[in-house]
Amino acid sequence: MPDDFMNLTARFPADDFTNGPCGRSVLVAGGAGFVGSHLIDRLIARGDRVICLDNLSTGRLANVARHAGNERFTLIRQDVCDPILIAGAVDEIFNLACPASPPKYQIDPVHTFKTSVLGAMNLLELARLKRARILQASTSEVYGDPEITPQPEGYRGAVNTFGPRACYDEGKRAAETLFHDYHLQHGVDIRVARIFNTYGPRMAADDGRVVSNFVTQALAGRNLTLHGDGSQTRSFCYVDDLVDGLLRLMQADVTVPVNLGNGDEFTMNALAELVLGLTGSSSGITRKPLPKDDPRQRRPDTTRARDLLGWQAKVPLAEGLARTIAHFAAEMALATPARTKENIPCAT
Numbered sequence: 001m002p003d004d005f006m007n008l009t010a011r012f013p014a015d016d017f018t019n020g021p022c023g024r025s026v027l028v029a030g031g032a033g034f035v036g037s038h039l040i041d042r043l044i045a046r047g048d049r050v051i052c053l054d055n056l057s058t059g060r061l062a063n064v065a066r067h068a069g070n071e072r073f074t075l076i077r078q079d080v081c082d083p084i085l086i087a088g089a090v091d092e093i094f095n096l097a098c099p100a101s102p103p104k105y106q107i108d109p110v111h112t113f114k115t116s117v118l119g120a121m122n123l124l125e126l127a128r129l130k131r132a133r134i135l136q137a138s139t140s141e142v143y144g145d146p147e148i149t150p151q152p153e154g155y156r157g158a159v160n161t162f163g164p165r166a167c168y169d170e171g172k173r174a175a176e177t178l179f180h181d182y183h184l185q186h187g188v189d190i191r192v193a194r195i196f197n198t199y200g201p202r203m204a205a206d207d208g209r210v211v212s213n214f215v216t217q218a219l220a221g222r223n224l225t226l227h228g229d230g231s232q233t234r235s236f237c238y239v240d241d242l243v244d245g246l247l248r249l250m251q252a253d254v255t256v257p258v259n260l261g262n263g264d265e266f267t268m269n270a271l272a273e274l275v276l277g278l279t280g281s282s283s284g285i286t287r288k289p290l291p292k293d294d295p296r297q298r299r300p301d302t303t304r305a306r307d308l309l310g311w312q313a314k315v316p317l318a319e320g321l322a323r324t325i326a327h328f329a330a331e332m333a334l335a336t337p338a339r340t341k342e343n344i345p346c347a348t
């Protein structure tokens with residue numbers, strides 16, 4: 001599949017990318033990832049032409065394979081740290097390119113920081129050149145380990161510049177500054193979404209985030225890994241809600257940062273119980289120490305999103321988890337070879 005897919009996308013090289021008869025031309029950097037692929041589904045469904053630019057470091061071709069062969073879809077395999085050259089019109093740019101899970105972004109922290117900063121600069125330059133509107137996928141990590149809850153956009157955060165999460169947190173903070181300054185200095189039309197924990201189908205099973213960890217462990221009958229005493233909290237937004245928020249923000253006349261997340265807060269103990277209940281798993285719990293700089297609590301103040309975008313998350317955690325569990329169960333079933341006469345082990 002990957003080779004065929006690359007051959008197929010080679011029919012639509014960047015140089016040939018012009019504004020066709022369809023809707024807007026939208027570039028999604030990081031489009032082969034978890035959130036980006038759901039966003040692309042929505043953009044294609046509404047009639048846009050989409051360029052997915054991705055280095056496939058944490059994204060997967062399988063996430064966008066359904067669009068192979070669609071003449072309104074182009075895949076460019078490229079790192080956002082390199083200058084980005086696109087021929088033809090680009091009306092909107094979504095910058096989602098960055099590994100989002102701590103174990104992944106800590107593999108090469110210098111490259112993670114470059115991805116946030118150089119990637120933002122390269123895409124902002126492209127937006128300036130094309131007069132495109134550009135949205136940055138920022139993060140609740142800009143608030144660090146917050147001293148107040150819930151966190152409104154005016155809160156400036158408590159971030160460690162000198163720890164294992166800093167490459168991501170500080171990279172995203174620097175990217176926000178670049179967005180602010182390109183708007184001020186060059187008049188680039190910016191949008192900034194501060195995304196809180198999001199989950200759903202197509203999260204990578206091995207990406208180390210708590211929802212995918214718990215669900216895959218429960219389905220495999222392994223113990224759930226719970227860090228600390230489990231009293232730390234997170235708010236979980238289902239991916240369809242988030243994509244709806246990103247699309248609304250892109251269309252709104254709002255250049256200040258906007259929190260996008262679900263306001264319901266859960267302890268990790270409660271999440272573990274919910275996953276065990278929904279999967280019907282009899283897995284136990286293995287406790288491990290809290291990772292360094294792990295935030296104790298996370299909950300968005302979504303007043304701004306409600307007032308300016310008319311948006312709020314709708315999907316309850318139990319419902320979103322059930323859909324996510326169904327996705328992982330199907331993936332795991334596919335990964336398990338069917339027992340045929342040939343591969344059933346027999347005693348000799």
Ligand SMILES: NC(=O)c1ccc[n+]([C@@H]2O[C@H](COP(=O)([O-])OP(=O)(O)OC[C@H]3O[C@@H](n4cnc5c(N)ncnc54)[C@H](O)[C@@H]3O)[C@@H](O)[C@H]2O)c1
Nearest residue numbers: 030032033034035055056057058059079080096097098198
């Ligand atoms: N999912 C969440 O809970 C969450 C929360 C806050 C912010 N975000 C932000 O949303 C965006 C998408 O997150 P996700 O959960 O889909 O993560 P993901 O890892 O699934 O997707 C990121 C995508 O970016 C690509 N990428 C990474 N580095 C790149 C580079 N240097 N050049 C080109 N492509 C690159 C990856 O291959 C992948 O396809 C990220 O920017 C992340 O920081 C996500």
